[in-house]
Amino acid sequence: MKKGKKLYEGKAKIIYATADKNLVIQYFKDDATAFNNQKKSVIEGKGVLNNRISEHILSNLSQIGIKNHLVKRLNMREQIIKLVEIIPIEFIVRNVATGSITKRLGIEDGTVLKAPLIEYCLKDDKLGDPLISEEHILAFDWATKSEIETVKKMILRINDFMIGMFRGVGIKLIDFKLEFGRLKSNGKNEVILADEISPDTCRLWDVITDKKLDKDRFRKDLGDLIPAYTEVAKRLGILHEQSNLSSVNNITKLSSVKKKNK
Numbered sequence: 001m002k003k004g005k006k007l008y009e010g011k012a013k014i015i016y017a018t019a020d021k022n023l024v025i026q027y028f029k030d031d032a033t034a035f036n037n038q039k040k041s042v043i044e045g046k047g048v049l050n051n052r053i054s055e056h057i058l059s060n061l062s063q064i065g066i067k068n069h070l071v072k073r074l075n076m077r078e079q080i081i082k083l084v085e086i087i088p089i090e091f092i093v094r095n096v097a098t099g100s101i102t103k104r105l106g107i108e109d110g111t112v113l114k115a116p117l118i119e120y121c122l123k124d125d126k127l128g129d130p131l132i133s134e135e136h137i138l139a140f141d142w143a144t145k146s147e148i149e150t151v152k153k154m155i156l157r158i159n160d161f162m163i164g165m166f167r168g169v170g171i172k173l174i175d176f177k178l179e180f181g182r183l184k185s186n187g188k189n190e191v192i193l194a195d196e197i198s199p200d201t202c203r204l205w206d207v208i209t210d211k212k213l214d215k216d217r218f219r220k221d222l223g224d225l226i227p228a229y230t231e232v233a234k235r236l237g238i239l240h241e242q243s244n245l246s247s248v249n250n251i252t253k254l255s256s257v258k259k260k261n262k
């Protein structure tokens with residue numbers, strides 16, 4: 001599928017038009033940002049890993065009936081996705097308290113929550129993605145009551161599925177961020193899952209050691225981000241054990257071998 005003009009460039013991804021007005025190409029960059037863009041870096045290979053991990057998770061979610069924007073992965077960095085109107089809210093899902101909530105509310109880091117907690121943040125970089133309530137969403141028409149209800153049900157299913165999927169490979173799903181979009185079909189709007197789900201948007205801790213296998217390695221200057229994301233991909237069975245996959249060069253090699261074998 002031919003890449004058309006650039007429609008949008010975000011912090012970690014670029015969206016390009018295609019010949020089909022309902023489909024766009026999502027390109028995963030290597031750029032890493034944190035603390036509302038104050039910390040920036042380029043981490044070679046991050047985009048490749050996020051593309052693969054997000055593809056894996058979204059296609060598994062499709063199989064359990066969670067509709068999402070992924071059509072198919074095109075190559076190492078690109079996927080074809082359905083064009084949606086993004087709901088301007090970041091839905092944060094927490095199973096264990098860490099990160100911003102611990103500072104905001106004085107909760108001890110690592111506190112296991114008795115039920116998943118959903119928080120809403122307005123998607124607005126200039127304002128620093130402020131925390132908002134359901135009342136704000138309704139007051140300013142960012143989403144309808146029925147959209148919120150639909151999204152909440154989807155979130156709980158996604159969380160259940162992802163907790164199990166990660167638990168099965170020795171990883172605790174601490175928290176994550178989701179985005180949803182409106183898909184126009186037969187004149188009606190349907191809310192579907194959009195954006196990406198990857199170690200950039202989740203907090204993932206090793207079950208035994210609590211080692212961080214996510215973007216906190218960048219936020220907290222822990223180093224070894226690529227080996228950590230590679231570890232997640234390997235455990236999910238996206239990359240195979242036989243080769244020593246510690247670098248993206250290896251991932252690239254593996255992908256071309258797979259293509260040749262097809």
Ligand code: UDP
Nearest residue numbers: 092098099100101175176177200201202203
């Ligand atoms: N998150 C994200 N994008 C954002 C904000 C948060 O993907 O713009 C994810 C983040 O990776 C974590 C979860 O949402 O998995 C909760 O993030 P938190 O609010 O604790 O963010 P912090 O301010 O600590 O980065």
